Amino acid sequence: MVFSESVGATLEMIRHGRTERVIELRGTDLHIGRHPRVGVTLDHPKVSLYHARIERRFDGSYRVVDLMSKNATLVDGVKLKPFEPACVREGTCIRIVDYEFVFHEPTARVGGPGEPSRSTVLGSLDDLSSEQLVQRSAQPAETLRAVLDVVRALGGASDLDERLARALDGLMLVFPLADRGFVATAEPDGSLPLRAFRCPKGPANPPVLSRTIVHEVLRGGKALLIKDVLFDERFKDQESVAASIRTALCAPLRGRDGQPIGMIQIDSVTLRSGFRDEDLDLLAALAVPIGAAIENDRLVMEQASWAAAREIQLALLPRSRPTIPGYTFWECYRSAQEVGGDLYDYIAVEDFEPGDSDPGRVHVPDPDRDPDSVRWCVTLGDVAGHGMPAAILMARICPEARLLVRAGYAPTDVLAQVNRHYYESGLQNRFVTMVLAEIDPRTNRLTVANSGHPSPLVRRAAGRVEELECPGAGPPLGVVRDASYESAGFDLAPGDVVVLFSDGVSDAVNLRNQPFGVARLKALVGQTTGGAAEVGEAILAIVRDHMIGRSQLDDLTIVCFGRDAPEPEPTSAP
Numbered sequence: 001m002v003f004s005e006s007v008g009a010t011l012e013m014i015r016h017g018r019t020e021r022v023i024e025l026r027g028t029d030l031h032i033g034r035h036p037r038v039g040v041t042l043d044h045p046k047v048s049l050y051h052a053r054i055e056r057r058f059d060g061s062y063r064v065v066d067l068m069s070k071n072a073t074l075v076d077g078v079k080l081k082p083f084e085p086a087c088v089r090e091g092t093c094i095r096i097v098d099y100e101f102v103f104h105e106p107t108a109r110v111g112g113p114g115e116p117s118r119s120t121v122l123g124s125l126d127d128l129s130s131e132q133l134v135q136r137s138a139q140p141a142e143t144l145r146a147v148l149d150v151v152r153a154l155g156g157a158s159d160l161d162e163r164l165a166r167a168l169d170g171l172m173l174v175f176p177l178a179d180r181g182f183v184a185t186a187e188p189d190g191s192l193p194l195r196a197f198r199c200p201k202g203p204a205n206p207p208v209l210s211r212t213i214v215h216e217v218l219r220g221g222k223a224l225l226i227k228d229v230l231f232d233e234r235f236k237d238q239e240s241v242a243a244s245i246r247t248a249l250c251a252p253l254r255g256r257d258g259q260p261i262g263m264i265q266i267d268s269v270t271l272r273s274g275f276r277d278e279d280l281d282l283l284a285a286l287a288v289p290i291g292a293a294i295e296n297d298r299l300v301m302e303q304a305s306w307a308a309a310r311e312i313q314l315a316l317l318p319r320s321r322p323t324i325p326g327y328t329f330w331e332c333y334r335s336a337q338e339v340g341g342d343l344y345d346y347i348a349v350e351d352f353e354p355g356d357s358d359p360g361r362v363h364v365p366d367p368d369r370d371p372d373s374v375r376w377c378v379t380l381g382d383v384a385g386h387g388m389p390a391a392i393l394m395a396r397i398c399p400e401a402r403l404l405v406r407a408g409y410a411p412t413d414v415l416a417q418v419n420r421h422y423y424e425s426g427l428q429n430r431f432v433t434m435v436l437a438e439i440d441p442r443t444n445r446l447t448v449a450n451s452g453h454p455s456p457l458v459r460r461a462a463g464r465v466e467e468l469e470c471p472g473a474g475p476p477l478g479v480v481r482d483a484s485y486e487s488a489g490f491d492l493a494p495g496d497v498v499v500l501f502s503d504g505v506s507d508a509v510n511l512r513n514q515p516f517g518v519a520r521l522k523a524l525v526g527q528t529t530g531g532a533a534e535v536g537e538a539i540l541a542i543v544r545d546h547m548i549g550r551s552q553l554d555d556l557t558i559v560c561f562g563r564d565a566p567e568p569e570p571t572s573a574p
Contacts, residue, residue: 009062011054011094012102013040023101025062030054032096033067046071046097054094055085056191062088062103071097150286154293164196167290171266172200174282175249177274178266183253185262185294186218195262195294213250217263223251223284225275247275251284253291255298262294306338306388313391316398318346322376322561324441326494329561330536334504340555341383341390342502343398347405349375349438373442377405380559381434382453382502384476390555393430397422397477401434411436411449412485419451419477419485431476435500437468439492444563446498449487452476454503454518457525459535461495461565465526468498497535497562499525504556505539511549516542532560 009025023030023040031038033051042051048069055063063085066073073080074095080086088094094101153166164183171181183196192214216222226248248267252260264287268275313335321329331344379401383390397418404414414436422432433453439446448456450473459465472486492498501521508516521539528538536558543556 009056010104011040012104014100014102015098025054025056029056031067032101033069042096042099044097044099047099051096052080052094054088064088064094069096151289154289160294160297161195163293164290165198167286167293168196168198171264171283171286172198174286175266175275175279176200177268179268179270181264181266183262183264183290185253186260192218192263214263217250217252218260221252221254221258221260223249223280223287225249225277225280227275228271246270249275249280249283251280251287253287253294255291255295261291261298264290309388309391310338313340313343313395316343316345316395318344320346322346322348322439324374324376324439326564327439327441327561328532328564329559330533331559332536332540332557334552334556335391336504336552336555337388341394342381342504342555342557343394344378344380344500344557344559345398345402347377347379347402349377350406350408375438375440377411377436377438378500378559378561379405379434379436380453380500380502380557381432382504382555382557383432384430389430393432397432397434401436405436405438410487411438411447412487415449415451415474415477415485416483419474419483420481422478423481431478433476437498437500439561444492446490446492447487448490449473449485451483451485452479454501454506456501457499457522458490458492459497459499459525459528459562461493463526463529465522467522492563494563495531495565497525497532497560499535499539500559501539502555502557504552504554505543505558507554508543508547508556509550509553510546516546531564532562535562536560 011023011025011030012019013021013023030040031050031053032040032042033049034042034044034047035049038050048067048071050067051069052067052073053065055065057063064073064075064080065085066080066082068082075086075088076093077095078086088103090103090105092103094103149170150167153170154163156163168181168183172178175181178200180197180199182194182198184192184194186192213224213226216224226245228247230246245267246269248265250263250265253262253264255261264283266275266283317333321331329346333340333342333344335342379398381394381398381401383393383397400421401414401418404417405411409417415434418434431452434451435453435456436449437446437456438448446468448468448470450470452473452475455467455469457465458468468488468490470486470488474480474483474485499521506516506518506521510516524538524542525535528535539558539560
């Protein structure tokens with residue numbers, strides 16, 4: 001029978017001599033205190049809000065830190081000094097008031113900092129080409145059969161850990177004298193979690209990883225053969241390692257760029273297996289498809305995350321255009337990646353009852369109100385940069401702007417409030433530009449407010465192009481906490497077309513790295529006849545022609561709207 005073990009480090013919480021719960025340590029930090037939002041909440045008046053923190057280091061070891069608590073944190077009876085971490089290991093007792101936490105090490109851990117770094121590994125293999133390994137094997141047919149069996153075990157749509165466990169089951173058949181095998185993956189946060197663990201002969205001691213082995217396999221990219229740990233100087237002072245490993249095989253698991261993304265180890269507590277050089281070759285060959293399975297799973301998860309983000313972002317875009325008699329709208333949104341940092345919106349503005357003094361109150365629309373008199377606000381925002389980080393920020397900012405606009409806040413007040421909230425979030429080096437253009441169909445008046453965004457353009461019916469500048473317009477969102485913004489008003493006549501655009505239009509470059517530029521955009525808009533759709537399509541076509549041969553470097557968004565031109569009067573027959 002094959003046994004699997006729990007793989008994470010844990011804290012056993014004991015009170016009044018009884019174990020109340022077991023807490024698995026996940027991530028890099030676990031906070032303990034009285035605050036209801038910390039990882040472990042202790043409802044006791046003598047416990048500080050933020051009392052202590054358990055932190056995992058890059059090498060997988062753990063430390064406890066007292067956060068200047070009022071009633072101290074004790075480690076094995078010794079009072080900690082505030083903010084001076086103390087290492088913990090199997091059985092360490094952490095006491096907070098009348099709570100005890102006993103630390104239990106994970107099934108796989110990295111040796112302590114005092115371990116010698118000098119390597120005396122008796123065998124290593126640098127060339128992990130599966131073709132070369134099969135050719136070098138004393139039994140190439142058996143090696144190839146083992147590789148195929150592992151590949152089949154890694155197939156299917158089940159969870160990655162389940163597939164890795166099946167692959168380990170196959171490895172235990174290939175190495176029948178092995179006592180244990182495991183697969184660990186190197187994660188971006190520096191952790192090395194165990195993904196699969198197999199013990200064909202029953203429960204075994206948790207595997208212990210030495211710092212030198214991890215360094216050689218994950219950083220050096222070498223497959224290792226440790227013939228006898230008792231004759232390896234690295235482990236002469238490491239009783240825990242020597243007690244659990246007598247002989248071992250280790251190999252890196254490589255990603256698509258050839259860099260190690262994990263490791264696989266087969267070991268035994270006795271020398272009856274007597275691992276040989278050809279066993280190292282075989283394990284290294286089997287590590288190739290296992291590494292490919294891990295990398296493919298990461299790629300699938302990454303693609304799924306991008307697809308989900310794109311679906312969410314598209315849901316934030318307006319599903320229909322405003323219906324204002326005598327007005328036409330057109331828009332184009334093209335992100336440089338799966339998701340982008342541009343976003344536009346069409347928002348109907350609520351009218352307030354006479355005498356309302358609180359513009360923040362949202363009113364239910366009057367069913368008897370003339371729909372043709374509804375004011376609409378067109379917004380266009382652009383986060384510095386593009387991709388997932390920019391998309392996340394825009395997904396936060398645009399809904400807030402939409403809520404404030406719909407509630408009847410003036411465009412300048414919308415920008416001021418969104419700016420303050422964004423600034424207070426503490427994000428640095430991620431400013432956002434945004435322009436708001438509010439249309440009042442009763443007066444055909446356009447109110448524009450701008451926070452560092454390129455000024456909209458308006459093509460008058462006669463062909464003249466103007467920039468809709470806002471004197472005193474404020475900085476981008478997130479730059480100054482209490483920034484103020486001023487708006488400007490413009491009249492729209494029949495045949496006028498307004499163009500809002502992101503800098504992905506003006507900054508689009510050709511093969512000679514020449515940007516499209518605002519001047520060329522203004523000239524194009526002035527030369528284009530017709531309404532909003534004709535102007536928008538002309539801009540999109542020319543910009544695409546300009547970028548032929550170059551990939552799109554930034555998100556590109558264009559929104560055009562304007563008043564319909566009057567119908568020409570019929571000419572009388574001669």
